[in-house]
Amino acid sequence: MKCPKCxxxxxxxxxxxxxxxxxxxQPVTPLPEAVSADQPTAQAGTCxxxxxxxxxxxxxxxxCGAPLEGPAPxxxxxxxxxxxxxxxxxxxxxxxPRCGAQAEPDDAFCAKCGAALAAASTTETGQPxxxxxxxxxxxxxxxxxxxxxxxxxxxxxxxxxxPEAAPxxxxxxxxxxxxxxxxxxxxxxxxxxxxxxxxxxxxxxxPAASSATxxxxxxxxxxxxxxxxxxxxxxxxxxxxxxxLLVPDSGxxxxxxxxxxxxxxREDPFxxxxxxxxxxxxxxxxxxxxxxxxxITVGEGQFAIQDLNSTNATWLNRTRLQPGLPVALHDGDExxxxxxxxxxxxx
Amino acid sequence: xxEHVSLTTRLNKGYVPVTSTPQLVYAxxxxxxxxxxxxxxxxxxxxxxxxxSGSMRGEKIARLIDAVRLALGxxxxxxxxxxxxxxxxADVVAAGARMSEHRSLADQxxxxxxxxxxxxxRGLSLGLREVYRRFDKNRVNQVILLTDGQTxxxxxxxxxxxxEAGDHHIAIQAFGLGSDWNESLLDEMARRxxxxxxxxxxPDEIVPLFSQTVERSQRAIVRNARVTLRLVSGVVPRQVWxxxxxxxxxxxxxxGEHDVQVELGELDAEQxxxxxxxxxxxxxxxxxxxxxxxQLGYDLPLEHTSDVSGRSDIVVDxxxxxxxxxxxxxxxxxxxxxxxxxxxxxxxxxxxxxGNIIGATQKLRAAATRLLELGEDDLARAANQEADNLEQxxxxxxxxxxxxxxxxxKLTQEL
Numbered sequence: 001m002k003c004p005k006c007x008x009x010x011x012x013x014x015x016x017x018x019x020x021x022x023x024x025x026q027p028v029t030p031l032p033e034a035v036s037a038d039q040p041t042a043q044a045g046t047c048x049x050x051x052x053x054x055x056x057x058x059x060x061x062x063x064c065g066a067p068l069e070g071p072a073p074x075x076x077x078x079x080x081x082x083x084x085x086x087x088x089x090x091x092x093x094x095x096x097p098r099c100g101a102q103a104e105p106d107d108a109f110c111a112k113c114g115a116a117l118a119a120a121s122t123t124e125t126g127q128p129x130x131x132x133x134x135x136x137x138x139x140x141x142x143x144x145x146x147x148x149x150x151x152x153x154x155x156x157x158x159x160x161x162x163p164e165a166a167p168x169x170x171x172x173x174x175x176x177x178x179x180x181x182x183x184x185x186x187x188x189x190x191x192x193x194x195x196x197x198x199x200x201x202x203x204x205x206x207p208a209a210s211s212a213t214x215x216x217x218x219x220x221x222x223x224x225x226x227x228x229x230x231x232x233x234x235x236x237x238x239x240x241x242x243x244x245l246l247v248p249d250s251g252x253x254x255x256x257x258x259x260x261x262x263x264x265x266r267e268d269p270f271x272x273x274x275x276x277x278x279x280x281x282x283x284x285x286x287x288x289x290x291x292x293x294x295x296i297t298v299g300e301g302q303f304a305i306q307d308l309n310s311t312n313a314t315w316l317n318r319t320r321l322q323p324g325l326p327v328a329l330h331d332g333d334e335x336x337x338x339x340x341x342x343x344x345x346x347x
Numbered sequence: 348x349x350e351h352v353s354l355t356t357r358l359n360k361g362y363v364p365v366t367s368t369p370q371l372v373y374a375x376x377x378x379x380x381x382x383x384x385x386x387x388x389x390x391x392x393x394x395x396x397x398x399x400s401g402s403m404r405g406e407k408i409a410r411l412i413d414a415v416r417l418a419l420g421x422x423x424x425x426x427x428x429x430x431x432x433x434x435x436x437a438d439v440v441a442a443g444a445r446m447s448e449h450r451s452l453a454d455q456x457x458x459x460x461x462x463x464x465x466x467x468x469r470g471l472s473l474g475l476r477e478v479y480r481r482f483d484k485n486r487v488n489q490v491i492l493l494t495d496g497q498t499x500x501x502x503x504x505x506x507x508x509x510x511e512a513g514d515h516h517i518a519i520q521a522f523g524l525g526s527d528w529n530e531s532l533l534d535e536m537a538r539r540x541x542x543x544x545x546x547x548x549x550p551d552e553i554v555p556l557f558s559q560t561v562e563r564s565q566r567a568i569v570r571n572a573r574v575t576l577r578l579v580s581g582v583v584p585r586q587v588w589x590x591x592x593x594x595x596x597x598x599x600x601x602x603g604e605h606d607v608q609v610e611l612g613e614l615d616a617e618q619x620x621x622x623x624x625x626x627x628x629x630x631x632x633x634x635x636x637x638x639x640x641x642q643l644g645y646d647l648p649l650e651h652t653s654d655v656s657g658r659s660d661i662v663v664d665x666x667x668x669x670x671x672x673x674x675x676x677x678x679x680x681x682x683x684x685x686x687x688x689x690x691x692x693x694x695x696x697x698x699x700x701x702g703n704i705i706g707a708t709q710k711l712r713a714a715a716t717r718l719l720e721l722g723e724d725d726l727a728r729a730a731n732q733e734a735d736n737l738e739q740x741x742x743x744x745x746x747x748x749x750x751x752x753x754x755x756x757k758l759t760q761e762l
Contacts, residue, residue: 055627057371059680060687065713186637191579193635269511
């Protein structure tokens with residue numbers, strides 16, 4: 001995908017430009033394997049009060065603030081997922097197999113490196129619960145309660161047998177096919193969980209049961225509009241397109257406003273010195289940059305540099321400049337102010 | 348070894364429906380210093396810059412003197428303190444020095460008298476100089492500015508000084524007393540210097556606010572905190588809000604193809620900071636997905652070190668069971684509602700400023716409804732009153748505007 005700002009060619013699914021950080025005006029597209037067309041359309045959070053259309057999942061109308069009830073999809077269109085009874089497993093404390101960090105007993109993933117722990121860290125106890133598991137064919141009555149894991153009777157638990165052994169993690173993501181490391185808990189590309197039943201035992205991310213937002217009847221709602229992703233308040237640091245200075249040590253770029261003279265030095269408010277380009281953030285103080293070190297004259301495609309009698313001198317392509325004498329400056333020229341190195345780029 | 352600062356994450360719902368369209372989830376990220384470092388306290392380099400113009404006469408100047416004396420009672424003998432006053436000129440009442448070195452500071456403060464006009468930049472310039480003169484990167488270097496009136500003609504100079512202060516890591520904590528001061532100016536000065544601004548409605552409130560400011564600065568033991576969100580393909584952040592200690596729109600900066608960074612700045616030893624991140628999720632098939640990893644980086648000036656927290660997974664289950672997707676975290680619901688009320692009043696003030704009376708009135712009424720639902724009756728009344736003012740007179744009152752602007756920021760403080 002080509003960046004509309006700097007023209008850099010980015011990967012097709014890039015959200016931000018690699019070169020300049022510009023948000024790429026790309027709708028959120030489903031991954032190739034995402035969902036089939038017959039899946040329900042998420043109910044747009046259409047406000048019943050003002051008619052404003054909100055992103056599905058939004059809790060309050062962005063226009064009038066009214067609560068948006070029922071951000072769930074058409075309930076009738078989706079068959080309830082089959083459920084199966086599985087014994088509750090009680091994890092034991094262990095060290096992460098990847099980085100060796102000590103893990104808490106309940107941890108499913110290493111807090112330090114993110115590697116999966118759950119598969120290796122569980123032992124059976126006698127407390128069964130119901131959990132959703134799409135790999136089983138044995139349906140259980142769908143539990144409409146908000147509590148996803150009701151405790152079953154001991155009799156029910158006896159028919160469950162031993163817990164399934166955790167399968168070994170795949171080398172490629174079953175969801176998107178991307179290559180994954182054996183110890184990864186989630187695919188780096190699409191985020192899919194890579195540890196099946198073990199991951200399913202992790203319920204800590206599920207929210208507490210609540211009836212704070214009762215779902216309302218969901219009929220006649222228009223399909224959701226894609227979110228206006230360009231409206232976010234992203235703070236970008238675009239690469240200057242005009243003449244600029246490059247700081248090779250940090251990769252930072254400093255735009256040179258023109259036409260006219262651009263004073264480069266080190267800001268010192270207490271002597272009332274405010275150069276156009278302040279090299280303090282780029283090691284100016286330690287590098288011996290003077291408050292008024294040098295200036296660059298920006299003209300019509302022509303540039304010149306002049307040392308301003310700085311204490312530690314200005315060097316152009318490793319040649320010391322005579323103080324007060326302007327010298328032509330060209331694209332790619334190396335400038336050194338004291339110990340601070342810069343590269344001049346004409347555009 | 349326990350982490351110096353922990354980062355925890357939770358979602359407004361752990362289950363999202365399998366659909367063909369993008370959808371929104373809210374993630375709450377909380378960064379909090381651990382017990383081992385939460386007891387430590389920062390040394391201070393404080394400069395009080397105090398308005399003593401004619402409008403401060405009477406109770407205001409009396410309470411201000413009380414407040415400074417009480418606040419100084421909370422600093423340690425090693426802390427650096429200076430006191431500067433201004434009307435249409437500026438005077439250094441007490442030059443920057445350790446508390447133990449100050450002689451008769453209380454008497455000097457007690458002799459402050461009100462009179463004259465208001466030229467804030469003069470006081471700020473001298474006060475900043477006192478703090479800068481004793482600048483120490485291992486201390487909290489701060490100016491506490493209090494004014495009760497408009498400064499005339501030197502707003503640009505004030506902003507320039509705020510820029511300088513920010514560049515030299517001196518934060519300006521700007522307090523406006525009463526209703527006749529320029530909140531846009533004080534907000535901008537605070538923003539440019541990485542400080543805060545606040546409203547002091549009555550003189551009685553100066554005393555506790557000054558003391559709280561000193562205590563909060565002593566607890567600012569974590570600096571340069573920033574959260575990195577590593578998003579999986581297709582997940583897009585929409586907005587990032589700071590929700591505690593006060594609500595603010597933080598924004599975020601892209602730092603890679605899928606990574607964004609949110610600057611948190613200083614963390615309070617006891618309270619830390621919480622963020623509400625709005626994430627737009629792409630459609631997915633049923634299954635468990637990690638949508639993002641969050642990691643916190645920070646500096647610990649007392650220990651002269653920097654560190655990062657462990658990575659925290661943000662995981663959702665895409666499900667087809669409609670019962671599951673209707674379960675919400677009530678705490679997050681409450682936070683989102685408060686942020687919504689804040690957003691509405693912010694947009695109302697913006698629209699009122701742009702002359703969109705109808706839009707501003709609607710937003711104010713909507714904000715009032717949300718505030719009533721939240722049990723914030725006083726603020727709801729203020730919002731309705733300002734909506735009435737807009738409808739009848741075409742403009743909002745100065746006091747009501749300030750109350751809404753500053754009090755709705757604090758809606759999350761009872762969490």
